[in-house]
Amino acid sequence: MIRFIAIKIFQSVITFIISAVLIFAGVRALPGDPALVMAGEDATPDQLAQIRADLGLDQPMVVQFFHFLGNIFTGDLGASTRTGQTVVHMISTTLPVTLWLAAYAVIVAVVVGIALGMVAERFRGRWPEGVANVAALLGLSIPNFWLGLLAILLLAVTLNWFPASGYVAMTENPLKCIYYLTLPAVILGVTLAAVITRQTRASMIETMSTDYVRTARAKGLRPARILFRYGLRNSLTVLVTIIGLQLGGLISGAVVTERIFALPGIGKLTLDAVFSRDYPVIQAVVLVITIFYIVINLAVDLLYSVINPQIRVGGGR
Incomplete structure (x- = not known):
């Protein structure tokens, strides 16, 4: 039974990591620019670049993914780009x-x-x-x-x-x-x-x-x-x-x-x-x-x- 539980936990961890990769890639594949949504249609290129830098969207995808994965294990899921509230607070409510x-x-x-x-x-x-x-x-x-x-x-x-x-x-x-x-x-x-x-x-x-x-x-x-x-x-x-x-x-x-x-x-x-x-x-x-x-x-x-x-x-x- 202990061996069975250990195998299932290992499989669950692997499934979680694969799911995290798919979630990260799927969200990035959505049409639209979150920086443009936050800044509005009249935003200047400098404002858009600053927002992307604040969100980490100007970094390579690999860096963004490992940053995303690290935040998961630390419980820091970031803040909403729409309301500014922490994501943990929004989900907990x-x-x-x-x-x-x-x-x-x-x-x-x-x-x-x-x-x-x-x-x-x-x-x-x-x-x-x-x-x-x-x-x-x-x-x-x-x-x-x-x-x-x-x-x-x-x-x-x-x-x-x-x-x-x-x-x-x-x-x-x-x-x-x-x-x-x-x-x-x-x-x-x-x-x-x-x-x-x-x-x-x-x-x-x-x-x-x-x-x-x-x-x-x-x-x-x-x-x-x-x-x-x-x-x-x-x-x-x-x-x-x-x-x-x-x-x-x-x-x-x-x-x-x-x-x-x-x-x-x-x-x-x-x-x-x-x-x-x-x-x-x-x-x-x-x-x-x-x-x-x-x-x-x-x-x-x-x-x-x-x-x-x-x-x-x-x-x-």
């Missing part, structure tokens, strides 16, 4: 909004997805399975942005059940924060719930047809106990993989949802940075999301042996 939204969306998706998947398996060949399958298909087919606008029109504007926009910090009022995040979280978690529904159904159908489940039925165990103890438990490995992979996608995919519901999260910060060619902010946001992906994938690998002790990782006996 917006990232909690996105994390609460993503966590809420995962909870909604897991509860709904597992419930629908179990219903589809329990009532195979009957109308509840058809309802669960149709719900999963709609969840995969309908775009989140369209569903979000429809939800605002119906549930917020027409019925006035939820607020159409706004946010209250969890530290100020937890219940009000949950209330404001409910509608965005449901919209964000729809696709993940659909994926979980399908995978839960497929995994449980396979598990419930195994010999040990038939033996449990022959012993007279109750169907509900078999369903939860054997079917659901042995399906968790697949579910953990899906949730782990999709959680990073929820954080990055929250850009559209946050824009629709006017949430002051990492998504709004990203779009503002892209529109203003704010290099330091763009680099930092993509870097933070990349780190989340790497950490989540590492955690998923380690959770395998916890969920199912029969799994042996790292080539162990």
Whole structure:
């Protein structure tokens, strides 16, 4: 197990370095000049040159990259070229909004997805399975942005059940924060719930047809106990993989949802940075999301042996 953890950490470090190279190159490939954005259209060549020197954009790309890499490990991500605030401060104030939204969306998706998947398996060949399958298909087919606008029109504007926009910090009022995040979280978690529904159904159908489940039925165990103890438990490995992979996608995919519901999260910060060619902010946001992906994938690998002790990782006996 120790060898497995060491290998995974080494792979994560390599992945992080490669990602840093791609992030640096990708941001530099964006059209537009950040110095011109900061100085304005009427800036003189001397003013533009001074701004580029202040930002380090007049140095060779290799020097800029190693300076960027060194700042990552020291925690200095620079300052925004648009607002002048430090990038660390801007991310620390917006990232909690996105994390609460993503966590809420995962909870909604897991509860709904597992419930629908179990219903589809329990009532195979009957109308509840058809309802669960149709719900999963709609969840995969309908775009989140369209569903979000429809939800605002119906549930917020027409019925006035939820607020159409706004946010209250969890530290100020937890219940009000949950209330404001409910509608965005449901919209964000729809696709993940659909994926979980399908995978839960497929995994449980396979598990419930195994010999040990038939033996449990022959012993007279109750169907509900078999369903939860054997079917659901042995399906968790697949579910953990899906949730782990999709959680990073929820954080990055929250850009559209946050824009629709006017949430002051990492998504709004990203779009503002892209529109203003704010290099330091763009680099930092993509870097933070990349780190989340790497950490989540590492955690998923380690959770395998916890969920199912029969799994042996790292080539162990």
